[in-house]
Amino acid sequence: ASDAVTIATIHWAKGREWPAVFIADVSTNVFPAYHSPGTIVWDHGERAPLITRDLDGAPTYHALWARFGLGGDAGEDAWKARELAEERRLFYVALTRARDRVYVCGTVTERGNGEESCSEFLSAVRNLPGTRSIAAPSTPEVRTAAVTLADGSRDDGTLVALLRQQDEREATLSRTVTAERSADGGRVLSFTALDAYATCPLRYSYEEVLRLPGLARSAVSGAHDDVNAAEYGTLIHVTLERYNLAQLDGGKGDLPAALESSLEELGLRGRLGAERLAAARAALAAYRRHPIAQAQVLGAEVPFSLELGGVTLAGAIDLVAELNGRALVIDYKTGGGDLEHYGLQLAIYREAAARLFGRRPWETLLLLIRDGTVREVHPSEAEADAAQRVREIAGLIARNEYPARPGPACATCPYRDQPCTAYQALTR
Numbered sequence: 001a002s003d004a005v006t007i008a009t010i011h012w013a014k015g016r017e018w019p020a021v022f023i024a025d026v027s028t029n030v031f032p033a034y035h036s037p038g039t040i041v042w043d044h045g046e047r048a049p050l051i052t053r054d055l056d057g058a059p060t061y062h063a064l065w066a067r068f069g070l071g072g073d074a075g076e077d078a079w080k081a082r083e084l085a086e087e088r089r090l091f092y093v094a095l096t097r098a099r100d101r102v103y104v105c106g107t108v109t110e111r112g113n114g115e116e117s118c119s120e121f122l123s124a125v126r127n128l129p130g131t132r133s134i135a136a137p138s139t140p141e142v143r144t145a146a147v148t149l150a151d152g153s154r155d156d157g158t159l160v161a162l163l164r165q166q167d168e169r170e171a172t173l174s175r176t177v178t179a180e181r182s183a184d185g186g187r188v189l190s191f192t193a194l195d196a197y198a199t200c201p202l203r204y205s206y207e208e209v210l211r212l213p214g215l216a217r218s219a220v221s222g223a224h225d226d227v228n229a230a231e232y233g234t235l236i237h238v239t240l241e242r243y244n245l246a247q248l249d250g251g252k253g254d255l256p257a258a259l260e261s262s263l264e265e266l267g268l269r270g271r272l273g274a275e276r277l278a279a280a281r282a283a284l285a286a287y288r289r290h291p292i293a294q295a296q297v298l299g300a301e302v303p304f305s306l307e308l309g310g311v312t313l314a315g316a317i318d319l320v321a322e323l324n325g326r327a328l329v330i331d332y333k334t335g336g337g338d339l340e341h342y343g344l345q346l347a348i349y350r351e352a353a354a355r356l357f358g359r360r361p362w363e364t365l366l367l368l369i370r371d372g373t374v375r376e377v378h379p380s381e382a383e384a385d386a387a388q389r390v391r392e393i394a395g396l397i398a399r400n401e402y403p404a405r406p407g408p409a410c411a412t413c414p415y416r417d418q419p420c421t422a423y424q425a426l427t428r
Contacts, residue, residue: 010094012316014265015241015301021098023091026106026122032087089267091121096265108135188305188312191345194393198341199409202422205402206415227272232280233334235272236369237318238262239284240332243293244300244319253293255284282372283334290374292367295321295328304352309391317349320357329353329364333377339366343379347386 006018025031095102106122118126126133197204206212227235239262243253259280263269272280287293299320306313319330329349333339346364353362366377404422416423 010090010097012303013097014093015238015245015262017097017099019098019100020103021094021101022103022105023094024105026091026104026119026125028107028109028117028119031091031106031119031121032084088121093265095125188314189390189394189397190313190315191348192315193397194313194390195341195345197393197397198344200405200407200413201396201402202404202420203409203413203415204397206420209402212415227268227276229335231266231268232272232276235259235262235266235268235280236283236334237332238266239280240287240318241301244297248297248300255288256281259284279372283369283374286372286374287367287369290367291323292319292321292328292330292374295319295323297321298357302352302356304356306348306352306355308348308351309387309389309394311390311394313348313352313390315348315352317352320353327357327360327362329362331364331366333366333368334370339368339377340379342366344386344389346379348390351386 023031095104104122104125106119108116108118108122110116125131193204193208196207239255239258242258242261243255246253246258263272297319299317302317302320304313304315304317317329318332319328321328321330329346331342331345331349333342346366350362350364354360364378366379368375368377404420406422406425410416410423410426413420413423
């Protein structure tokens with residue numbers, strides 16, 4: 001609805017714009033946030049302690065001596081520098097989501113000497129020319145808040161009352177959500193999580209449960225830069241999302257301009273080598289020539305949440321469109337590998353589209369965009385078995401069953417050899 005308020009994460013908001021944007025809780029140790037590099041977890045399968053970061057801040061699992069055998073603050077400083085750079089890129093994305101004005105909300109603490117302390121991001125915005133601060137009165141019940149308005153063209157005095165009401169609503173909602181989740185024991189899963197578990201439960205546990213960083217990056221043919229396959233795929237997805245959203249709004253999408261904006265937004269300019277930048281441009285030019293580029297866009301990066309097989313599934317459909325009487329549910333792919341196993345994903349997306357856009361003969365397809373070409377792929381859907389398969393995987397995750405499943409995916413697994421050794425069974 002045009003009069004609705006969108007509440008979203010910054011990552012989800014990439015590629016989108018609104019007339020006004022509120023960036024919440026830009027407060028000390030919240031945004032930017034720093035996480036300790038000294039996380040130690042126990043891998044029950046390998047019967048070994050795992051350290052997720054080395055002294056210099058680099059990912060590691062095996063160099064115990066690097067953490068405990070040396071002293072100094074070099075590792076902590078290096079880690080903070082990496083974290084700050086990533087948080088700064090994220091803050092830039094948040095600021096640039098607004099067409100007309102952006103409100104940066106955060107806590108300001110007054111020290112005994114009269115000086116103020118706040119998040120370095122909030123401080124930087126407050127010092128920009130043309131901004132205006134709106135301060136909520138300090139009371140025992142409500143934290144002192146500072147809101148910086150990038151365009152002070154009108155009075156927003158009622159914002160103070162709104163902030164107080166929002167604080168109260170958030171506290172109530174937090175209690176309600178916690179109670180509901182603990183009562184039914186349900187969980188929210190994405191297809192990515194389902195697919196990761198189906199491919200290898202042990203890898204799923206490393207990524208989703210233990211949150212271990214991957215030591216290896218997925219290789220991309222002809223790559224001579226430090227942009228991995230996931231980042232390259234995100235670049236193509238965000239560029240196409242910009243193009244489709246422009247089409248949805250009645251405009252004429254400009255893919256080259258969308259690519260340039262996406263390079264800036266994702267912080268890839270200068271990191272993406274000339275060969276792969278040329279490959280991206282060639283792939284997008286091929287997409288522009290494909291008939292789907294001229295389809296009527298019904299939705300782009302469409303978020304959904306639906307119950308299937310007793311599990312709440314959340315995700316986003318890359319493109320929902322109509323073309324020559326065909327009702328299309330499309331997912332973009334930029335990588336290789338076995339595409340047939342995406343049948344479950346497409347069955348889920350078909351059901352989501354039916355609930356969001358109405359029951360009709362939806363046609364699902366993968367659009368493979370790579371090597372300067374665009375190709376339609378139609379994996380077979382196990383739609384009748386989708387609910388049962390979702391129920392099975394969710395049950396296994398709930399029971400914390402994470403066995404290793406050696407197979408072709410081991411070739412590119414970032415956890416191969418460190419810490420997982422199950423792949424060795426393939427070479428015997």
